[in-house]
Amino acid sequence: MSGGVDSSVTAYLLKEQGYQIVGVFMKNWSFPVKRITECPLYQDYLDMVSVCKFLKVPYLVFSFEKEYRKRVIDDFFKEYRAGRTPNPDVLCNREIKFDLFLKEALKRGADLMATGHHIRSRKTPKGYQLLRGKDPIKDQTYFVYPITQAQLGRCLFPIGEYTKAQIREIAKQVGLPTAAKRDSQGICFIGRIDAKDFLKTKLLQRKGDIVDLSGRKRGEHEGAWFYTLGQRRIVGLSGTAKPLYVIKTDVRKNLVIVGSDSDTYTKVARIGPLHLINPKEYTSRTLVGKQFLAKSRYTPELSRGVLKKDSKGFYFQFSQPERAVTSGQSLVLYQGQVCIGGGVIKDNIK
Template identity: 35%
Template sequence: MSPSFDLPDAASARIVVAMSGGVDSSVVAALAAGTGAEVIGVTLQLYDHGEAVKRSGSCCAGQDIYDAKTVCDRLGIAHYVLDFESRFRTGVIDRFADEYAQGRTPVPCSLCNQGVKFTDLIAFARDLGADCLATGHYVRRAEREGRVELWKGRDPARDQSYFLYGTTQEQLDYLRFPLGDLPKSETRRLAVEAGLVVADKPDSQDICFVPDGDYAGLVKRLRPETAAPGEIVGLDGEFLGQHQGVVHFTIGQRRGIEIGGQPEPLYVVRIEPEERRLVVGPRRALAVAAARVEGINWLAEDQTRVEAKVRSLARPVAGNWDGERLHFESPEYGVAPGQSAVFYDGDRLLGGGTIVETEGADLKSAVAA
């Protein structure tokens, strides 16, 4: 299927393209320019961490801004840079650190999309009189029965719908995702065909503002109290050892516990940040029967029977939604407060929210599962 901007008359339209400096958004800009529309590229400067500017695989930093401008010059389109560093720090980076400090597992990409990348960028595009804002996300936008829906990207390996559950209906009416039907190999082929300098540029990592992958280091700098040592205890409260800061751990983690002499491997079952305490137990103690989800955003009808993803790379699992809790049909592992629970009906995204509490499964059932 050919990429489309779903506009009545693209040749007479004005299209704003969100350009991160990577290959995906650059190809979107090239496709938009190919329609004959007036195209404006916009790049958000979200952070600048010194060496991150020079590192390939980040986004929205110095080198990426230069790459986006180079692509726009190649295509003969205008390019704007918006300094949203302060908003990004407050709305994404600080919240990321706060969540870790409270023992939760945050999803910063969802926060970013719900904030500066959509809310603020759409407002800017409207101020420019644009007919739509186009992005390089691998998701599909479909119109059915007079309503716009959001669907998974056709290539399962590239689908980014998990991070877009917070998109509102009004935003979806205005957004366009022309890469949703393409595999990444085709996107790169189009980049080569258009002569874009970013055709071979590595993909940006999920958490763009931690280019070296050291999440703990970032959180420790912002919230030093998370590096304080504390106790590791078993499910029964028995003291088992010491840790070097809750910042180094998330629910379900096994690495770094380093307690020997146990009959089976131990995992982080609960984090109690105020007491600086880790509660650990066998894998069966991680089995979750239900999760309370708040901040629900519905893009489609409120369904009781859903398929749910609780991690971006996890497969959807069957569940039932009662209006407050997501009940898993079988015990689910690796579920933690702070994560997003995103609901689907097949490939169609229904909505989602943030997990705030989990309910453990019966341990005997968990063992059998």
């Protein structure tokens, strides 16, 4: 339980269904961080406690600070230092919540783990499927695609059957203390922290040039690794008649290259190892050459395309040019409501 309305309603629904539940707060961060003025973890903990007391259920705290720093935060900085834009929520779910947290819960005698994700699961003769949440705006399968069959078999996702508005209404009607609490924004299980401010705690500011495709200098920046593909608000960019966007960064040369919005579009996303949620239902061999829906970033929108493979590995060819296909993010595949799996984007090709 994170102290938010989604996990609060999850606890309420399960108790109403007759489950014996224990609320668990996951403590992954408490180290002081320079430049960071707002880290609401303690308030989130207090909100979790108030909900558990309201529901009359016991609560615990699991601490994974050391593991979280090593397996999520260190990788986060490593990727940005290399000029990629990782998704910490994908990392957190893969490395901590559905791995260490689940193992600890089972070790302590739990039969199942329930989360407040807007996702669903379904058991079929061939195994478990991961399904998109009923609310297309809030669907979080993008963050959970690395999940395995063994993990799905031990998990419940009660709120995936509801829209966010319905969740809010349930919380309000029941009188849950978190009914009016705003959704969290920021880095997974750290809180409402601006990613750029967080990066500056480890990555040095390095003055460099902002150039256009012709090589003409258009301004100066404070470090190429602070910028990501498709970004429009570019600190240090001189006034321009038309909007300019980041279309590429070169951390080795410390350059930020800008262009028009049309320059951010590509047709192909090349990905790393392909993770399949249910290998008995879908195999990489049978998927190649077929058309799927896909997300190249966390968004409600789905794009069509074909999964292909060559000597360099898997790649996804979009039916229409896709904006800001960014290395470090994930390319997640869907067939209807079913999330098939995905892989980390290595590169994009025009």
